Structures are given as C-alpha cells and as structure tokens.
Amino acid sequence: MAIRKTDDISNDPAINSRLKTTAERDEILQRFNPTKTDNILPCDGGLAYLSEKVDQCIDSINSNDSKSTFPGFGTTSSKALRGDTALLALGTTSSTALAGNTSLLALGTTSSTALRGDTSLLKLGTSSSTALAGNTSLLALGTSSSTALVGDTKTITNAQTSAIIENTSKVSMAFGTSSSTALRGDTSLLALGTSSSTALAGNTSILSLGTSSSTALAGDTTVISSAQAAAIAVNTKKEPLKIGTGSGNAKAGDTTTITDAQATAIVANTAKTVLTVGTGSGNAKAGNTTTITSGQASAITANTSKVGFTTTMPTATEGHTVSVSVTNSRGAYTLVFTMVDSSGRESVTKTGTLTLK
Secondary structure, three states: OOOOOOOOHHHOHHHHOOOOOHHHHHHHHHHHOOOOOOOOOOOHHHHHHHHHHHHHHHHHHHHHHHOOOOOOEOOOOOOEOOOOOOOOOEOOOOOOEOOOOOOOOOEOOOOOOEOOOOOOOOOEOOOOOOEOOOOOOOOOEOOOOOOEOOOOOOOOOHHHHHHHHHOOOOOOOOEOOOOOOEOOOOOOOOOEOOOOOOEOOOOOOOOOEOOOOOOEOOOOOOOOOHHHHHHHHOOOOOOOOOEOOOOOOEOOOOOEOOOHHHHHHHHHHHHOOOOOEOOOOOOEOOOOOOOOOHHHHHHHHHOOOOOOOOOEEOOOOOOEEEEEEEEEEOOEEEEEEEEEEOOOOOOEEEEEEEEEO
16 A cells, blocks of 8 residues: 555545644644745744655655565575575585686596597497407517517518418528517516617506507507417418407507506596585585575674664755654653754754644
8 A cells, every 4th residue: 555645644544533623734734835935933944845855755665566575485596595594615525516716627638628528438348449448458568479569570561471371482580689580589578668678667658559669569560479480480381460359369459448547547437426406415506596695694694684764864955964753741742853954164953843632
C-alpha cells in the first residue's frame, strides 16, 4: 500500500482520527503549505520546506514498489547462499579450491604443458600404433639373438642377404677391430660411458634412431647374429633375424616405447580422482555459482548493511540541517522542529513546536 503524502490528511485514517475538528486539520495543512506567503510563526517556512522533503521521500518510497523481492535461500544459480554456508577454503587438495592467481598449465605437448582433454592417447600393445607396457623387457646392447646391436655396427642390405642365401660372391669374415671385421668371442665387454667404445647406463635416455655412434639402429634393420657371421665364414646358408614379439625376435623399428619415468607416471596416475561439480564438501561449485567475498560475509554476519531511523532529516540546502523530536509532558505531546544554519560565520539555531491534540 502506498504511503499518503502530507497534504492528504483527510484520507489517512491513522492521523485523521486524532484530529477533533476540521479546523485542526486545516491549520496543520496551512503550516505545511509551501505556497503560503503570510507566515505567522518563524518556523512556518521551515515546516513547509520539511513537508516538501518528506513528500519527496514518500514519492521515492512509493516508486520502489516494483523492485524484485528477495529470491530466497538455496544452492542454485537463482538463489542466495545462507550467511553460514561453508565455503571452500583455498588449497591444493580435493576438498579445497585453487586461489584465483594460481598458475595453471597451458595446453601443449611439452613437459611443462598439459594435454587437451580430447587428445588421443596410445593404448598398451605390441603393434606400431600402440605403446609397450611399463614392465616390457627392452633389448640390451649385445651380440646375441636376444640383444640389440650398437648403432654403428656394420650390417648388410637385403640384396646382400639374398646373395648369402644364393651363395654368391662370398667373402669370409676376418677377426679384427675395424668396421669390416668381426670381434673375437673373448673380446672384453663394453664399459659404461658415452663414447663410441662404451655402453650407456641403464637409466640413460633412450637413443634416437640413426647410424652414428650416439644413435641406435631401427628395429627393422636387417642384421646378422654372431652365429650367422660364423656361418658366413664357413659359407653356410643362414637366415636373418625376424621381426616379432618373442625373445628371439627384434621389435619393429616404428614400435613406440616409453621411459622408466613415463612408466612410473602411468602407474601412479591410475589412482587419480577427477573433481566433479556439485554442492558437497568434496565437489567444486559450478562456474556460474553466485558467491560473496569475505568482506560481504562479515557484513552479513555483523548486519552492518542495515540503516535504522534517524532523527536528522536530509536537506538539499548546503549548511542547513533540520531535526525533529517529540516531547511528552503528562500525556501532552509536542513536535519540536530544530533548524541549524551553519552556512555563516556563526551557527544560527531556530526552533519551532507543534502541539499534538
């Protein structure tokens, strides 16, 4: 219901019922009339001005009826959270929220970035399009059927293999230490190191494919075993090493392998739990959840945003204030209006009273 203005006393039953005669009502209206020029009392002008400011306040209050009401408490995007709702604390656990300035990984394929969610990951297997299991036995460097040759080992081409099978143009292999001779069976094994005459340690990064002393031969490179080398010396028909997954085979050159660290990371990553959106203590709130700052939470708790009734009325006149008070003397009520003019050198105070009957 709209608040009635100061000149509508006759339609305000709460006030009109206290007035005994029409003359009393008209006298009040005369005091509040801003167009009146023959003011009798010194405070008549102040009362008229006060009436105008009160009417402005009434207009503002009445025009505020169309404002939206409080949406109510809840946990949806259209509700407000209760003041004592437990909010997520900052942290890095599954039950906390990351700070707003936390550096997140950018998308990419380097060791310092994160893969996109739709990135196709290799499955475990033994084909050219899969990854080997972390506990797959990898070939060590050596000269047996179950080891891999050093990258700079001299090999033969497919044509040379065919020539061996056909027993044409054969030259016996001599013992020696050059690229065209074979090492003796009692030759000292390679020591650990990084030169062309040593073998890499077991935790050394996997060699890239190539034909230099610091690379490894591709898995599908045609090579010969020491037994085949001996067979060549005696001119017998030896078969080359076949590609396969058994202990006596070599893996294909395009077989995808992983390091020990990557295998450990795959095993450790199986216990991870993805954070889901929800309202529980172990969930993350949705991105469109309306939240409040710590200052707003404190203000709600302390109820500091409330404003109570004040006895000092607002005024648009700079340096002037008007206050209203009520006195009671044995049931006789009097409105006391006090106007203070602080615009000059010295403050001027004017007081007017209105006896209520």
